[in-house]
Amino acid sequence: MAFVRASSLRFHVQRLPATAGADAPDRPVVVFLHGLVVDNLSSFYCPLALPVARAGHEAVLYDLRGHGRSERPATGYDSRSAVRDLLSLLGALGLGQRPVHLVGNSYGGTLALHAALARPDLVTGLTLLEPPLGGAWVENMLDTLSAAALSLEDSPVPAELLTLRLRKAAHLTSIADDLLNRTSLIDDIAGSRTFTPADYAQLRCPALIVCGEHSELVPGARELAHHAPHGDLRILPGLGHDVLKESSGALREAVLAHLDRAAGAAARPRAGAPPRRGALARKGALVP
Template sequence: MSIVRANGLSVHVEQLRPPEVVSGVPGDGPTAVLIHGLATDNLASWYLSMAHPLAAAGLRVIMYDLRGHGKTERPPAGYTLDHFVDDLAALLAVLDVTGPVHLLGNSFGGTIAISYAARHPEQVAAIAAVESSPPTAAWFERVAKRLAAAAAQLPHEHVLARISAERGERASRRARTARDVLVTTSLAHDLPASRLPAEERIAAIRCPALWVYGGSSAVVELAPDVQRLLPHARIVTVPGQRHSILIDQPDTVGDIVLSWLRQDCGLQSGPVHAATGRDGRDQPPSPTTLY
């Protein structure tokens, strides 16, 4: 575990380096930054799904806990979209990442990724988003409703007890994590008040882009916004999957992302399958996301 100071915060960061056999030089090669979702999530969702396959394919992999999440510092206020984008920019500077990066975002992490690209297009080589949307008013309205409902319900013990009884202890732990974030920070207030990038700034993004959706997720309804703003983006829908597709089907998501990286982004690597890219040990499931 590594803690670095970025944008005035103590930020939890994990990194994986590509093996020498893939990249030629240990640690050499393109950089992928993996960004998780809100409230119930942390960097573990990427670490236990795509991080090792990406490193095995030749990328330097950087994961970090967003402000207020996981082991990163939790300030009481400061949770607009600009705060999250500023954190990412500061983190890359602290880690001395100078070349264009591949940004991968799960849920709201994808929104952070494309918002960073709208601000720093020259610093982004490609964007892959899972169950996400560009920063549109429609997406922020959905996120705001989910956050408001969770902030109103989760502080009540009887709600947590019902979640535990109906959905199991794992879901209860996720709910308690979300409660802690929402009760101790201004996230539910700040994020809906965010200043959104102008749509023309988003439409000006020209790097390769991939969006992956679960066919049974409500978020797939926002795919037309991706098509409208980023007509060059590749959109893949996996039938029968829900918002938690990254956790439920990591090998499927991994195969889609790695294939896209090779075909659309020119990644030069051997055929690394997501199922074999990790260390082979049984891993506990990671949290899913509120958004």
């Protein structure tokens, strides 16, 4: 476990060196961005981060601002601040000049997409797992978070969980209460800008988008894959939103193959004109 100072905050960071041969200095570092509130870097560790490192890619995991063991300020939970946090953290780790491949789960996928649009010179690949896109998701998420905030306000649940010796559940509940009731997280999400097809068309890096067959986020993922010049949509059969936990084998194979393709593309000089929109998109493809 390590703590790194970035954006004037203390971030909890795990850095996994590439274990399959020497890590080439021009090979993208794989950075993992987790989801909201009760999520943290640990959700990536066994399903993806360790396999990625063993396959020869340096991996960086960190708890987002206010999440897990990172510092929890009262403000700064908007996407712009998240991108600044990411860039500052990479600089603090001495990786500011290395290309990066961002792997984002759920809301972390949204942040990864923001970062790729803001810094196309830095982000050379994307892997987006169940990325929430579009205004409808924002409205639904705000309703869910607001209801959770009300249920947690002055709630005896954390103390009761400790009484039952359920320390991990009590800790996560306490973090959720702090984030929802004592920070600007809900207001910051409410003020977030939604993506447009024009945004997707600006993406110049390969983007793998993975969704469960029964996920409500599939329509937004299809739109992204259609408009992104290098979009590749994979829909995992029989699954819902949580593909990271429910489909580790198929997901791991898809992600590792995409990382190799994206690393190869990043190493090649780019042509002057981008490929036709959606040329690489696999709309509705099923991974067995």
